[in-house]
Amino acid sequence: MATRSIVFLTLCLLPFSYGQYDVYLPDLAAKLGATIFAEFIYNSSLGQPLSSPGPMTMFAPNNSAFSKLSPAVIKLLDTNTTEIVNVILYHVLNEELRIDNNTENDMLVGTLAGPSIRINVYPVYKNRKFTHNVTTVCGKVVVSPDNEADNGILHVLDGVLFPPPGTIMTAVRKCPELSILTKGLIDIGLNDMLEGDGPLTIFAPTNAAFNKLPADLLQKLLSNTTAMKEVLTYHICVGTHFTQGFLANQFSDRLQTLSTGYVTVNVTETYAMVNNIKITYPDINASNGVVHGMDTVLLPHKRQYGT
Known part of the structure; x- marks a missing residue:
């Protein structure tokens, strides 16, 4: 898909000159x-x-966004042309999209890489009064919206976007450390829902999280659907709840x-929590929502489970 997008863009490239802004998206x-x-x-x-003339929309991660990536990921982007092309094109739309009061929450927009990005708008409250909206793209905050170039609009992000591995269920299946969760979801018949349109948010316990449970409780869960x-x-x-949206859930947490x-x-300044349990792997982008990896199983009625 990425290669076809490059060919399409190249074939459509026409002679052009600078317009009123004297800058095109990459230079902007x-x-x-x-x-x-x-x-x-x-x-x-x-x-x-x-x-090229566009119009296009580019979501450009700032330099600090790349500093958050691991050295292994940076090396992959530096050395794998196919990978970096796919990542870059996942930041570009073949249309002009502004961030304004008409921006819808949980909106999906197709990219030049193929997979869609998800835009969320989270209202922020202070002292129970609305102050402003925070807009995210696949969970990354738009820190500077609607910058104009001669061939489109550019939004600066505080994070790098990576194409999703597929649906939530696909992401869960692909992770060996989520094999107990995967089997449990299939056994209770939730896999079809997690393969659907969503949007959904799952706090996904790892195998280590399940193995931390008392042996009798773990056995009960494994044997009793x-x-x-x-x-x-x-x-x-229900809904896509990236960590940026946790504190913006109306007047409630x-x-x-x-x-x-x-x-x-x-959330704190450095991490997010659910039921006072730290989210170990936050904001894993999926085509139909988001996955948050947990190293502890959440228990709904603690007394019933003997904890």
């Missing part, structure tokens, strides 16, 4: 502090195609789960 990204992203664009030979269903539905919420209960969510 550099001017606005996304110099690493701009360098990746030019090193991957996408500078000219992404300077009713008990497993009660626990696993307590880990799933609670999220309704698929079971009869709520989970309590909050």
Whole structure:
């Protein structure tokens, strides 16, 4: 898909001259502090195609966004042309999209890489009064919206976007450390829901999380689908709740789960928590929502489970 997008852009490239802004999207990204992203664009030979007449929309991660990535990921982007091209094109839309009061929450928009990005709008309250909206793209905050270039609009992000591995269920299946969760979801019949359109949020306990449970409780969950269903539905919420949205849940810090209960969510300056349990692997982007990896199983009615 990425290769076809490059060919399409190249074939459609026409002679052009600067317009009223005297800048095209790749150069505007550099001017606005996304110099690493701009360098990746030019090193991957996408500078000219992404300077074509457009209109396009570019989501440009700032330099601090790349500093959050692991050295292994940076090395992959530096050395794997196919990978970096796919990542760059996942940041570009073949249309003009502004961030304004008409931006819808949980909106999906197709990218030049193929998979869609998900835009969320979270209202922020202070002292129970609305102050402003925070807009995210696949969970990354738009820190500078609606910057205009001659061939489109550029939004600066505080994080790098990576195409999703597929649906929530696909993401769970692909992770060996989530094999107990995967089997549990299939056994209780939730796999079809997690393969659907969503949007959904799942707090996904790892195998280590299940193995931390008392042996008798773990055995009960593994052998009793009713008990497993009660626990696993307590880990799933309707809607896409990235960590940026946790503190913006109206006047409450609670999220309704698929079971009869709520989970309590909050964030510190460095991490997010659910029921006072740290989210170990937050904001894993999926095509139909988001996955948060947990190293502890959430139990809906603690007294019932003997904890």
